[in-house]
Amino acid sequence: MSVEMMEVSVSSAEPLRPAGILQQNRVFLDFFWDLANPDQEVRLKAVENLIHYLKTENKADELEYTFKRLVDGLAHTRETARPGFSLALGQVLSAFEDISLQSILDRIKEKHNLQAVKRKLARNAMFGNLFGVLALHQSGRLVKEPQVVLGCVQLLQCLIQHKQHLKDLPSKTMTDILTEVTVFEEVLLSSLEADLASAFRTPEQMQLLLVALQHFPQALKPKKLKKLLDSSTIINADNIQKLVEVLKMAARSVKKKRVLPSVALDLLKLSLKEDSFQLFWDKAITEGMFKEPSGPTHYLSYRLLGSALPLLSLSQLKEVLSGEVMMHYGEHVVSAQVSLSFKFPSSIYKEKCKLITYSNIIW
Incomplete structure (x- = not known):
């Protein structure tokens, strides 16, 4: 069925009732109060009850009112309320598939237009757009409306420039969307170039590039990469210093979270796939990351070392476990009495100790 055939106006099913009837229905209106409740359990219950009510009553004016309130609530001044309205919008769209996502995306863009909103409300409008895209994504229907996917990506591209407010949420959302769509080359590639x-x-x-490579390798062959990056591969001698800078930024961005940035692990996996692991490990990690004083770049390297072990061959294990990164990690454990956050999972130790024994690797 075409997108045009799927588009159904929420107000066309039956004539709208007088607004007074809505005002009298306290049960219905209370759902929206509960969606803004600081208690997550209350919000989740409100979503469930709202959908049950809409399906049972099947009244066009209440569905129309629901979309209005939910789209408005995406930019709620109370930060804890926005996820509730976003989740509700996504679930209502999932339950009522005759409502086109394009019509809701248009509502979101119109209501939270960053060009028209007053300056003091601009931050709320940014979040309104972001949580609107999240709702469309959570509906599970994006794959059915490719043009809406494009519209969402373009909106996220506009939001990326507001990093001081939204941090990396627009980029992460765009990456999540890419993992699910099937229309990359036909719909998204030109927009994302x-x-x-x-x-x-x-x-x-x-x-974003690594995710696109993983899911759409046919669209990003070496010739295309050469056009985009002036290089047919990502990990090579010419790009090492640029990769080091990316990894340094990633390390600093998760300083307080104490986690391994996904971009680091994905680059490691790509190096194994491209047969450039030795170059990546020696130049980007061992030399590049340890030029910095002890801090985030070192911790990223330690965590990457732990995550790398299950992925490596015996010969690669020998190199890594007798190399400088392992030596630095050992020194760090001894000098800092390292906390649990920097210890390798016991499951990795058990699995790899067997391999180490068989290959006579000396720690």
């Missing part, structure tokens, strides 16, 4: 060509500027843009 500038972002893909800027992969070495930020960890988020590099992550």
Whole structure:
């Protein structure tokens, strides 16, 4: 069925009742109060009850009112309320598939237009757009409306420039969307070319390229990469210093979270796939990351070391476990009495100790 045939106006099913009837229905209106409740359990219950009510009553004016309130609530001044309205919008769209996503995307863009909103409300409008895209994504229907996918990506591209407010959420959302769509080359590639060509500027843009490579390798063959990056591969001698800078930015961005940035692990996996692991490990990690004083770049390397072990061959294990990164990690454990956050999972130790024994690796 075409997108045009799927588009049904929420107000066309039956004539709208007088607004007074809505005002009298306290049960219905209370759902929206509960969606803004700070208690997550209350919000989740409100979503469930709202959908049950709409399906049972099947009244066009209440469905229309629901979309109005939910779209408005995406930019709620109370930060804890926005996820509730976003989740509700996504679930209502999932339950009422005759409502086109394009019509809701248009509502979101019109209501939270960053060009028209007052300056003091601009931040709320940014979140309104972001949570609107999240709702469309959570509906599970994006794959059915390719043009809406494009519209969402373009909206997220506009939001990326507001990093001081939204941090890396627009980039992460775009990456999540890419993992699910099937229309990359036909619909998204031309729109994303500038972002893909800027992969070495930020960890988020590099992550976007890596995800696109994983899911759409046919669209990003070496010839296409050469056009985008002036290089047919990502990990090579010419790009090492740029990769080091990306990894440094990634390390600093998760300093307080104490986690391994996904871009680092994905680059490691790509190096194994491209048969450039030795170059990546020696030049980008061992030399590049340890030029910095002890801090985020070292911790990223330790975590990457732990995550790398299950992925490596015996010969690669020998190199890594007798190399400088392992030596630095050992020194760190001894000198800092390292906390649990920097210890390798016991499951990795058990699995790899067997391999180490068989290959006579000396720690």
